[in-house]
Amino acid sequence: MTDDIERRDVLIATAMFTTMLGMGFWTEAAMAADAKPSTTVLITGASRGIGTEFVKQYAARGYTVIATARDPAKAVDLQALAKANKNISIERMDVLDHASIDALAAKLKGKPIDILVNNAGIGGGGVNQVFGKINYAVFDDVMKTNVEGPLKVSEAFIDNVAASNMKKIMMVSSSQGSVASVRSASLYFYRASKSALNMVTVNLAKALKDKGVIVGMVAPGATDTDFMIEVRGRMPLGKPSERTAGMIVQIDAFTMEKSGQFFEWNGETVPW
Amino acid sequence: MPAKIPRRTTLVGMAATFSTLAAKPVYAQGMGTVLITGASRGIGFEFAKRYAETGWTVIATARDPAMAEPLKALAKAHKNIRIEKLDVSDVKAVDALAEKLKGTAIDVLINNAGISGGSQNQKVGAIKYEVFDDVMHTNVLGPIKMAEAFAPHVAASTQKKIISISSTEGSLAGISARPDVNSIFYRASKSALNMAMINMAKALKDKGIIVIMLSPGLVQTDFVGDLRLPIMISAEQSVAMTMPIIARVTMDDTGKYFRHTGDLAAW
Ligand SMILES: NC(=O)c1ccc[n+]([C@@H]2O[C@H](COP(=O)([O-])OP(=O)(O)OC[C@H]3O[C@@H](n4cnc5c(N)ncnc54)[C@H](OP(=O)(O)O)[C@@H]3O)[C@@H](O)[C@H]2O)c1
Numbered sequence: 400m401t402d403d404i405e406r407r408d409v410l411i412a413t414a415m416f417t418t419m420l421g422m423g424f425w426t427e428a429a430m431a432a433d434a435k436p437s438t439t440v441l442i443t444g445a446s447r448g449i450g451t452e453f454v455k456q457y458a459a460r461g462y463t464v465i466a467t468a469r470d471p472a473k474a475v476d477l478q479a480l481a482k483a484n485k486n487i488s489i490e491r492m493d494v495l496d497h498a499s500i501d502a503l504a505a506k507l508k509g510k511p512i513d514i515l516v517n518n519a520g521i522g523g524g525g526v527n528q529v530f531g532k533i534n535y536a537v538f539d540d541v542m543k544t545n546v547e548g549p550l551k552v553s554e555a556f557i558d559n560v561a562a563s564n565m566k567k568i569m570m571v572s573s574s575q576g577s578v579a580s581v582r583s584a585s586l587y588f589y590r591a592s593k594s595a596l597n598m599v600t601v602n603l604a605k606a607l608k609d610k611g612v613i614v615g616m617v618a619p620g621a622t623d624t625d626f627m628i629e630v631r632g633r634m635p636l637g638k639p640s641e642r643t644a645g646m647i648v649q650i651d652a653f654t655m656e657k658s659g660q661f662f663e664w665n666g667e668t669v670p671w
Numbered sequence: 672m673p674a675k676i677p678r679r680t681t682l683v684g685m686a687a688t689f690s691t692l693a694a695k696p697v698y699a700q701g702m703g704t705v706l707i708t709g710a711s712r713g714i715g716f717e718f719a720k721r722y723a724e725t726g727w728t729v730i731a732t733a734r735d736p737a738m739a740e741p742l743k744a745l746a747k748a749h750k751n752i753r754i755e756k757l758d759v760s761d762v763k764a765v766d767a768l769a770e771k772l773k774g775t776a777i778d779v780l781i782n783n784a785g786i787s788g789g790s791q792n793q794k795v796g797a798i799k800y801e802v803f804d805d806v807m808h809t810n811v812l813g814p815i816k817m818a819e820a821f822a823p824h825v826a827a828s829t830q831k832k833i834i835s836i837s838s839t840e841g842s843l844a845g846i847s848a849r850p851d852v853n854s855i856f857y858r859a860s861k862s863a864l865n866m867a868m869i870n871m872a873k874a875l876k877d878k879g880i881i882v883i884m885l886s887p888g889l890v891q892t893d894f895v896g897d898l899r900l901p902i903m904i905s906a907e908q909s910v911a912m913t914m915p916i917i918a919r920v921t922m923d924d925t926g927k928y929f930r931h932t933g934d935l936a937a938w
């Protein structure tokens with residue numbers, strides 16, 4: 400509502416000035432104000448689970464959505480979504496493949512991205528992370544997907560985000576990364592990766608403050624996606640739609656004052 | 672055998688006078704065997720030296736013992752130091768050493784080996800991703816693998832302690848409260864190490880093993896390069912402060928993150 404009033408006021412004021420001064424500059428401003436406000440989000444790991452949900456919900460808001468996936472051909476649900484909604488475009492990006500990140504950044508050069516959601520993540524498999532039987536072969540995949548990837552993607556798209564209105568970089572972290580909350584041993588690598596991601600995010604928030612970029616962490620809580628396949632039926636899991644809607648509310652609420660902070664989907668703060 | 676001799680010396684000292692005991696540094700009590708990673712230089716070398724001088728049996732590991740001249744000299748001067756080759760980022764090498772030392776009780780395992788990755792490689796906007804794996808393997812994977820492979824040796828000992836040298840640079844609360852951005856991989860690796868070791872503390876509690884994280888202070892070693900700050904301490908000072916902490920921690924302390932001052936660091 401207030402937005403509409405302001406926009407009308409701007410238009411009236413602009414029209415007056417345009418007539419009075421007859422300057423092209425004001426005409427341009429009026430046109431920009433008149434155009435449908437365009438907000439662009441980029442989602443990583445959009446092929447399944449929470450990533451697909453982000454795409455669906457942001458597109459439903461009328462945002463322009465750049466849905467990235469490491470293997471778009473396999474992302475059947477995402478393709479169907481994109482077919483039904485012109486605001487969704489699908490791009491290939493594997494967060495483990497820096498060349499693919501740089502290639503997409505080059506392709507999107509100059510295009511403002513209001514919200515970058517670093518969602519792609521892997522658990523590494525609970526069975527691989529049991530004391531006495533830890534499978535070190537999965538360490539790199541977990542660390543590189545969950546820590547290095549989000550940092551590289553953020554670095555590659557800094558200029559796009561800085562050129563936008565909202566200027567937000569959001570990490571999908573996890574309460575599993577909360578060092579203070581560990582009750583029993585499990586998921587060594589996954590938990591360590593999310594603690595590491597949080598530390599990366601805290602530093603990124605500080606590094607990008609001068610550019611006006613807000614950097615934060617959100618988490619969905621235990622959510623019913625493929626991610627939880629090992630524990631499905633053994634613990635309560637939230638609906639992806641509901642948890643993602645919650646995270647979107649938290650992302651909306653992020654301001655520069657909150658940059659570097661971490662909120663659960665329901666607004667609860669997560670202890671370090 | 673060598674472990675027996677110093678222990679008897681302590682007993683003799685105790686019998687002599689109480690003041691002798693009081694004058695003895697706390698870490699001289701209850702000697703045992705310590706295994707140290709990254710003992711070729713810096714803090715790790717200093718741990719090897721101090722523990723050896725105190726009469727402990729020291730298994731000093733280094734990834735390239737042939738190059739570790741000071742350590743070799745130290746081992747020559749102290750018969751209770753044994754040098755073993757070990758690169759902590761090499762999972763197979765850790766298994767091989769654990770196998771070689773099978774049956775040896777290790778009272779204290781010190782996960783000290785660590786690298787920063789070079790702060791010049793970690794500046795946002797020009798990050799050199801090629802150092803990421805090295806930092807994570809040395810600072811996170813290595814200590815996890817060491818704890819897992821040597822848990823039986825530690826469980827078979829009297830003191831049963833696994834110490835990981837972390838850093839306040841890994842403190843999320845601490846770094847959040849500071850304005851500086853620095854060594855993003857290194858900081859992340861130490862947060863990850865803390866998380867891994869908290870889990871390790873939970874996993875090893877039933878075996879009676881105490882797991883703690885220790886921040887050594889800002890220590891003047893090769894690690895900090897040319898940096899010189901008034902708050903810096905020497906490796907000697909750092910180790911003199913942390914050895915008593917290692918000596919006094921009990922199962923009540925497992926999973927805690929200590930600063931060299933003995934205070935707890937914030938997560
Ligand atoms: N579900 C939960 O309970 C839960 C709880 C806390 C946090 N989280 C976090 O939420 C995020 C999303 O999880 P989810 O539940 O939606 O998991 P999911 O259903 O397993 O989906 C993971 C997504 O990440 C993508 N991905 C994995 N590696 C990738 C790579 N190298 N490059 C690009 N994309 C990659 C997958 O793509 P492919 O289809 O190509 O495999 C998939 O789209 C993760 O960061 C996870 O840690 C989840």
Ligand SMILES: NC(=O)c1ccc[n+]([C@@H]2O[C@H](COP(=O)([O-])OP(=O)(O)OC[C@H]3O[C@@H](n4cnc5c(N)ncnc54)[C@H](OP(=O)(O)O)[C@@H]3O)[C@@H](O)[C@H]2O)c1
Nearest residue numbers: 709711712713714758759783784785838889890892893894
């Ligand atoms: N100095 C400080 O101010 C400070 C502050 C906080 C925490 N720390 C931590 O304290 C620990 C020791 O640091 P320092 O100051 O003594 O550093 P340093 O003087 O640079 O020594 C590092 C040691 O780690 C060894 N090392 C590195 N990678 C290894 C690997 N893959 N396998 C086995 N050994 C390896 C090195 O061996 P080579 O001789 O073969 O290279 C060297 O002995 C590190 O964990 C560091 O993060 C230091």
